[in-house]
Amino acid sequence: MHNTVVSKYEEHIAIIGAGISGLTLGISLKQNNIPCVIFEKSPTISEHGAGISISPNGKHILSKLNVLDDLKNVSGNTSETIFFSNLKEITKISSDVLTTSRKSLHDILLNKFISLNGEILFDYELENINLDLKEISFKNGKSLNVGHIASCDGIKSICRSKAIDSSHPKYSGYSVWRSIINQNQSHIGFYLGAGFHIVSYPINNKQISFVAAVKTNNQTKESWMTKGSYSDLQNDIPKKILEKFSSLKESSEIYKWGVFVRPKTKTLFKKNITFFGDAAHPIVPFLGQGGCLALEDADIFSNLYIKNNYNISKTQEEYQFIRLGRINEITKSSLSQGKLNHLKNPLLVFVRNFAMKNTNIIKHMTTKIWGYRPENDIHF
Numbered sequence: 500m501h502n503t504v505v506s507k508y509e510e511h512i513a514i515i516g517a518g519i520s521g522l523t524l525g526i527s528l529k530q531n532n533i534p535c536v537i538f539e540k541s542p543t544i545s546e547h548g549a550g551i552s553i554s555p556n557g558k559h560i561l562s563k564l565n566v567l568d569d570l571k572n573v574s575g576n577t578s579e580t581i582f583f584s585n586l587k588e589i590t591k592i593s594s595d596v597l598t599t600s601r602k603s604l605h606d607i608l609l610n611k612f613i614s615l616n617g618e619i620l621f622d623y624e625l626e627n628i629n630l631d632l633k634e635i636s637f638k639n640g641k642s643l644n645v646g647h648i649a650s651c652d653g654i655k656s657i658c659r660s661k662a663i664d665s666s667h668p669k670y671s672g673y674s675v676w677r678s679i680i681n682q683n684q685s686h687i688g689f690y691l692g693a694g695f696h697i698v699s700y701p702i703n704n705k706q707i708s709f710v711a712a713v714k715t716n717n718q719t720k721e722s723w724m725t726k727g728s729y730s731d732l733q734n735d736i737p738k739k740i741l742e743k744f745s746s747l748k749e750s751s752e753i754y755k756w757g758v759f760v761r762p763k764t765k766t767l768f769k770k771n772i773t774f775f776g777d778a779a780h781p782i783v784p785f786l787g788q789g790g791c792l793a794l795e796d797a798d799i800f801s802n803l804y805i806k807n808n809y810n811i812s813k814t815q816e817e818y819q820f821i822r823l824g825r826i827n828e829i830t831k832s833s834l835s836q837g838k839l840n841h842l843k844n845p846l847l848v849f850v851r852n853f854a855m856k857n858t859n860i861i862k863h864m865t866t867k868i869w870g871y872r873p874e875n876d877i878h879f
Contacts, residue, residue: 507643508534508536508643508644508645508646509633509644509645509646510534510646511534511535511536511645511646512524512528512533512534512535512536512645512646512647512648512649513535513536513538513635513643513645513646513647513648513649514535514536514537514538514649514651515538515625515635515648515649515650515651515652515657515658516537516538516539516540516650516651516652516653516778517537517539517541517609517619517651518605518651518652518653518776518793519601519604519605519608519776519790519793519794520651520775520776520777520778520793520794520796520797521537521539521649521651521652521775521776522537522605522608522609522611522612523560523564523608523793523794523797523798524649524651524775524796524797524800524801525537525612525617526564526566526608526611526612526615526617527563527564527797527798527801527802528801528804529612529615529616529617530564530615531801531805533801533804533805533809534646535617535649536618536619536620536645537612537617537618537619537620538619538620538623538625538635538637539619539620539621539622539623540622540623540624540625540652541621541622542621542622543621549600549601549677549679549708550598550599550600550601550677550679550700550702550707550708550710551598551599551600551601551604551708551790552596552597552598552599552687552700552787552790553570553596553597553598553599553604553790553791553794554595554596554787554788554791554865554868554869555595555596555869555870556791556795556868556869556870556871556872557597557790557791557794557795558595558597559872560791560794560795560797560798560873561794563798564608564611565611566607566608566611567597569607570597570599570603570604570607571597573599573603573607573703574597574598574599574600574603574702574703575597575598575599575684575700575701575702575703575704575707576597576701577594577596577598577685577686577687577700577701578593578594578595578686579591579592579593579594579685579686579687580592580593580594580596580686580687580688580689581686581687581688581689582689582691582855582861583688583689583690583691584691584692584848584852585690585691585692585737585739585740586690586739586740586743589691589852589855589856590855590856590861591686592861592862594687594865595869596687596700596787598687598700598701598702598708599702599703600679600702600703600706600708603702603703604790622639623637623639623641624637624638624639624657625637625638625652625657625658625661626638626657627661628648628658628661628662628772630648630662630769630770630771630772631770631771632644633645633646633647633648633771635648646811647771647772647773647811648771648772648773649772649773649775649800650662650772650773650774650775650778650779651775651776651778651793651797652778653776653777653778654668654759654761654777654778654781655668656774656777656778658772658774658778659774659778662769662770662772663766663769663772663774664761666761668759668760668761668781669759669760669761670718670757670758670759671757671758671759671760671783671834672714672715672716673712673713673714673715673757673758673783673837674712674713674715674717674718674719674755674756674757674758675710675711675712675713675755675756675757675758675784676709676710676711676712676713676727676732676735676736676753676754676755677708677709677710677711677753677754677755677756678708678709678747678750678752678753678754679702679706679707679708679709679752680706680707680709680744680746680747680750681705681706681746682706682707682744682745682746683701683704683705683707684699684700684701684707685701686700687699687700688700689840690740690743691840691841691842691851692736692737692740692841693841693842693843693848694713694714694715694841694843695711695712695713695714695735695736695841696711696712696785696840696841697709697710697711697712697736697740698710698711698712699744707744709744709747710784711732711735711736712758712784712785712837712840712841713735713736714837714841715735718757719755719756719757725754725755725756726753726754727753727754727755728753729747729748729750729753731755732747732753732755758783758784759781760781760782760783760830761780761781763827763830764779764780764823764826764827764830765823766819767779767815767818767819767822767823768815768818768819771811773800773815773818775793775796775797775800776789776792776793776796776797777789777793779796779826780792780826780827780830782829782830782833783830783833783834783837784833785833785834785836785837785840786829786832786833786836786868788829788833788868792825792826792829795822795825795871795873796822798873799818799821799822799873799876799877800814800818802873802877803817803818803821803877806877821876821877825871829868832864832868839851
């Protein structure tokens with residue numbers, strides 16, 4: 500099939516996947532006049548209806564991309580987070596978190612990349628990689644020589660399976676319900692319960708994102724498009740809490756997906772390929788850092804590439820050195836947070852709630868994560 504190898508992109512960084520990490524990397528490279536091209540397996544760009552929260556560390560990257568204000572204009576602008584134990588309020592804190600939809604974020608990143616004359620090729624589903632020749636082959640019969648390969652193709656990364664690890668992601672023990680519902684809400688709400696928790700937040704001034712995570716051995720497949728039902732949701736979440744989200748009853752857009760993870764991340768590159776976002780380090784969503792880590796990855800790599808005068812090997816080594824510690828620490832913290840959210844023992848629940856209400860534990864944790872700035876790790 501692949502008897503014609505095209506060399507048009509032999510000086511380009513080939514970005515596999517037009518998701519958050521791929522578009523962020525593309526924008527950052529284009530802003531610095533570094534040749535790149537994005538290959539997307541789908542025939543068009545589309546994002547499913549799901550919410551996403553961007554904490555200050557992620558907002559910092561979006562500001563550098565010159566898209567933060569545009570995103571704010573179409574998002575929910577919250578300033579307060581309220582924590583509940585079931586329906587009893589524990590505490591409330593001020594929070595500088597941007598809550599929006601993945602579609603809004605994705606559309607703005609895509610428009611920014613295109614405005615920079617960025618090139619995206621659709622219907623290019625990866626089939627094989629030759630790392631020695633820096634050759635990528637696609638199911639449409641095309642093969643291309645490129646300057647470097649950036650794997651931004653998600654948790655089911657074909658790049659990863661071809662280049663570094665043929666094992667499959669494993670079920671984490673958590674499944675998550677999600678829906679976008681027509682309801683007004685000005686704050687972020689956390690509802691902690693025995694074996695579950697709910698997060699709700701506005702994605703604009705008319706809709707909220709509803710996310711409910713449950714601890715269960717009943718594995719759900721890793722797909723954002725697996726339909727669920729309100730009656731099934733009631734089996735996982737107490738009815739009295741669901742009544743806070745009355746619009747769910749009428750919604751035909753309720754989904755449930757299994758949260759999958761990989762073993763501890765040990766490497767972020769191999770030869771002529773580098774990994775970003777979920778292709779590098781899928782994470783359970785209990786600290787809201789999956790998207791933010793992807794933004795950080797792309798920003799750090801592109802700035803290291805400039806700093807190192809386009810020396811890809813040195814850039815890869817420094818990228819891995821800088822990222823691994825933070826990635827693995829947040830991955831571990833996210834798993835621990837899931838356990839804290841879902842406590843069942845009444846004594847442990849009391850201790851958790853007391854600490855949340857009477858100490859600075861929430862502020863300490865969020866400051867440590869949210870206060871990160873890549874510039875402190877990159878010394879020009």
